[in-house]
Amino acid sequence: MPAPTVVDLPHSLGRAEAKRRVAARLGELPGHLPGGAAEVHSTWRSEHELALDIAAMGQRLSATLDIQDRIIRVTMALPPMLAFMAGAISAAVQKKGSQLLLGKD
Template sequence: MGSPITISIPHQLGRAEARRRIEGGFAKIVDLLPGSSGSANQHWDGDRLIFTVAALGQTVSGVIQVLDTTVAMEIELPGVLRVVASGLKERLQKMGRLLLEKR
């Protein structure tokens, strides 16, 4: 396994509102994964969203940790998906910022 994609996105929403937005927008995050079927196995453990997604016949796993002023994502890309890691990281950061921007 290679190194995971790690992303830290600051926010000013407070933990509860940031979690609510991640919960509501998680499908948009999954849709960014190339070849994703759009469905994910996911469960919350406190303020940590643990998930797996099938993409291009492989399993992508990750954790999204919601903190008071930051949301941290760590996503493990297997095999061929590592090739798209840098572009994917940029798209995930952009989507995360959109979900967490103060409105």
């Protein structure tokens, strides 16, 4: 399996506000994934770590969001069929993640 893909989403919200926004907007995530019929299952592993299991376009991937004071670190385990697109996926996570995090409340 390829090495994890890591994307840092910088913010100036503080840890508590960043977590609140992630929790509040988690339901919007499937609409930002390709294919339109994505399934997203989430579990809070700890106070500031969210685990995601995502199924879209016949592929499954897992991701972890580590919510820190100034960044949210997104670590993704991409399946081999998506690993060759790691750069494009990282760019999309950076763009869409920042929009979801910093968008209007």
